[in-house]
Amino acid sequence: MFSALMKWMQANKILPQISDTERQALEAGSVWIDGQFFAGQADFAKILAEPYGQLTAEEQAFIDGPCEELLAMFNRYDIQRTKRIPDEVFEFVKKNGFMSFLIPKQYGGLQFSTLAISTIMAKLSAYNGAVGTFVVIPNSLGAAELIKHYGTQQQKDDYLPKLATGEYVPCFGLTEPTAGSDAASIKAEGLVFRDSDGELKLKLNFRKRYITLAPLANLATIACRVHDPDNLLGKGEDVGITCVLLHKGTPGFSNGDHHDPIGDPFYNGPLIGKDVVVPVGNIIGGADYAGQGWRMLMEQLAGGRMVSLPAGAIGNARVAAAMTGAYSTVRQQFGISIGQMEGIEDKVGKMAALSYMLEGARIFGCTAVDNGIQPPVVSSVMKAYTTEIGRQLVTDGMDVFSGAGVMQGPNNILGAMYKSAPVSITVEGANIMTRTLMIFGQGATRCHPYALNVVHAVENSDVPKFRKNLLGWIGHFIGGLFRAEWHFLTRGAFVKVPDVAPETRKYYKRLGWTAARYGVLTDLAMFAIGGKLKARGKLTGRYADALAWQILALGALRRYEAEGRKTEDLPLVQYACEYALAQVQDAYVGIYQNFDGPMGAWMKTVGVFEARLNPVGAMPKDDLSVRAARTIQHYTPQYERLAANVFMPKNEEFGMARLFKAFKLVSATQTAYDTVAKAQRARKLPRGYTPADIADEAVKAGVISAEQAQALKDAQAARLAAIEVDAFKPEQYFAEVTPADGIEYKMAVNS
Known part of the structure; x- marks a missing residue:
């Protein structure tokens, strides 16, 4: 019977057909926490036991020292205008080991951890793309990494020392x-x-x-x-x-x-x-x-996709959140900081929470690579979703900055990363392809507890192996159905959760519920659609969405536990998990609505009805976005921690430096500001003026001290300087087109 069934499956291409190159991709790397979702059984005790790394003292010193020095030595707007990195920057990079992070110390390299490399890339790339890529490429997939892992001894001896010093610049x-x-x-x-x-x-x-x-x-x-x-x-x-x-x-x-x-x-x-x-x-x-x-x-992309592109995207998201939170406090309209307006608040809260979540996922994933795990599916999730979410968060920041975001010049803070966002979306596999082909297409076979064994058995006509794994798969599927239905009816109340912060237990339970459903839906896709899955990119893209947002939510939860359950960060964790679960809910409804095959009619009717009747998630409530926004709208120790490794230039010729100065002064004078405003409302002081405008009168009225009055004036001056945008004289603004420019353009078109 099993022999006949196997022959029928071969003839009708029931299982996915695997090419030689796909086989190598499937066999590369490791199954990590993703395997628990494809199996439909999330073991949170095991997941939380996975390491969550920290930088060594040497690595942190490099970030605080040479990295800061490098970023302070050039004018990023000049690089934007001229498209040239100054020679002295190149020399500094080479001399200080920025091209040697991957290379063992015996060959002259710094031999940093994956986490440190990612952290450095996030810091550099978020400030300037040109300098960032000059460091990223030598330390990602390329000559150094491939020679280190696969090169002959002579190649290691000949190339690695010269790659470490920058004598060789690779591509x-x-x-x-x-x-x-x-x-x-x-x-x-x-x-x-x-x-x-x-x-x-x-x-x-x-x-x-x-x-x-x-x-x-x-x-x-x-x-x-x-x-x-x-x-x-x-x-x-x-x-x-x-x-x-x-x-x-x-x-x-x-x-x-x-x-x-x-x-x-x-x-x-x-x-x-x-x-x-x-x-x-x-x-x-x-x-x-x-x-x-x-x-x-x-093998190397399995880890590499976890590093460079997520680092750049998450670095951008972190900078965008930190600067948008500051700007929403410094910029005033209608007599209040714009960050107090609900529309702005909504954007800032989302940016704060999702950047917190992405950072947690980055550290968690890079630590896995440092511990010898090369997870191709999770790496693909990180590449595709961090770059896409990063783009969304920078766009949200641009909305808040408004006119200051779209006027270019040295003062513009977010404009360059906004324009550059499509680059990270396209490289190392365009996100559309990663989402619709790679994540679920590879994961459903690679990460499933039985699928790949069944495929191998069918390919090799191995009847005993086929019988064993097919029966195991059927039993696994039946058990998964009961488990998913039980968690659906009880909304995950009986999902096993280890010792975690009481405030977050409900999110583990809901993730356990979603994992059970994901396992069943994976089995249904393999059974009902099988070999046609490759052509169903819209459907597999929704499967990828559901998986990605579950993994990202775990990033927020894992960070919260690893950092000691800081209660002030709880709004960020709650917002991130609610937002992620809402995306999972949308993905599941989309899967039900578009599922074909023998189960299609049931899925499109009863399945959709049940999913909407008992949703696993909904978008965060308004009060949660308020609390999330407040975490980055005041200069506090929490803000400093959340903005760690964001480069803050000291030169006040640049917009970031002026904004940061104003943000600190405005935060420091908030109490005096509120005291004067309260006196105005009580009609003890004239209304219709900002507290800084009537600071001297407030001193005379005994409302504030002279020191507080001066601080209000300084904060107001810094506030006005921070919201300025650049203006150019005609000779600065216009560029002349020479005949040579025209010739080069025609040659480029004709080549």
Whole structure:
């Protein structure tokens, strides 16, 4: 019976069909907390036992020292205008080890933790994209990381010390005109041949684009498909995807041209190779690793997606929240700080809570990588959802800054990151593809307790293994149905929760309820839709949404526990969890409404009705957004903690410095401000004026002291300076177009 069933499943492609490249992706990395959601059983005691890291004293000293010094040494607006990083900045980066975070100390590197690398990237990239990417690329997927893990001993000895000092500036050439998110479709070719000197070599032909640091790089890693028609490597004619080191100046290799990325400018451009000849020894790992490039990339991307792009997005979100909270206090309309208006309050509260949540998820995920876990599904969630949420939060900040947000110049605080947000959405796999193909498409098979074993059994016609795992899956599904229905009827009241803060227990219970439902819905998708899931991107995108927001909510809860259950942070945790569960609820309703197959009719009627009748979440209530907003609308120790590692320039020529100064002064004088305002309402002082305008009269009336009056005046002066925007003289504003500019433009279009 099982043999016949297996043959029927093979013939009708009931299970997902897995290509060789997909197989390598599925086998790469680790199943982490994501496996508990696909199984429908969240073990919160086990999840909370997972480490939540801290920086070492050495790492924190680097952030407080060289990082601060680096960011203070350049004018970011000048870089925006000129698109050039000053030479002295390049030299500082190289001299102080900013390109060596990944590299072991024995090769001259700093050998920082993943958490430290992420924290540094978040700080740098949020202040300036050009300088940030010059540090990010050498410390993410590329030459140093691949050589460290897979290189021959000679490659490690030759390259790692020079990468550590910046003598080699690396870039990684993967993306092509016809291969972006579908990286397995690369057309770059490496042809194996024996040269006249008897040495085995590769002839490379490629055209790469969107390659960050390509214009500056003197060492490129090229991903290409190697062909060996004479089987000189002993691996057949089609060897497969391979990573090859290529030096600047090699005949036939050209780099140096620039793309012009939107927003904050950074060095990015094409790599072109025509009949470029290099020794086979330039393959990372040597000839033995020819054809292993895709596996190498999948293994490293599993952790890499957890690091650089989430760091940049979360750094932006943190800066946006900190500065928007400050601006909403400093900026006044109708005689009050705009942050007291409910519309503004709603935006600020959301920014404070979701940036808190994202930071918790970042630390939790990076700590997992530091502990040897390479979770591809969670990494994909982090990449796709932190960049998207980060974009939303920066947009919310722009709404609050309003005119001050859209007028460009040295005073503009959020404009560059607002314009740059689409960049992080597109790289290392466009978010649309990550959401609709990778997260659930990979996770449903990889993270499920039985699915991958069943797929392997069917592929290998292994009847005993098929019988064992299919029966296990059926039993698992039936148990999951009862568990999900029980939690639905009791709203998770009987979900097992360990010793956590009493105020947050209800969120664990609701997450346990949602996890049980997620497991059942995963099984239904595998049973009813099966091999057609790849084509159902809209549906699998909703599955990805449900998973992502459960994981992100855990980020907030895990942070709250790890940081000692700080009661002043409770509004942030509550808002984040309510918001996340509302997104999970929307995702589940969307799944029910669009589920096809044998269960489709029931799902679209009874399923939708039950989901709406007994929702797992709803958007945060108004009073919660007020309390969340207040956490970043006053300069307090809590604000300092939430804004930790946000670079605050000291030079008051820049808008951030002036805003921060005004924020501190306004916060410090709030009591005197309220005292004068109360006296005005009691008609002891003239109405219609700001407290600073009548400070001297308030002193005469005995309402405040002379020191308080001066402090009010200083705060008012700082407030007015902080809300100024830039104005340019005509000769500063207009640029002349020369004939040479026109020629270059035509050449760019025609190339």
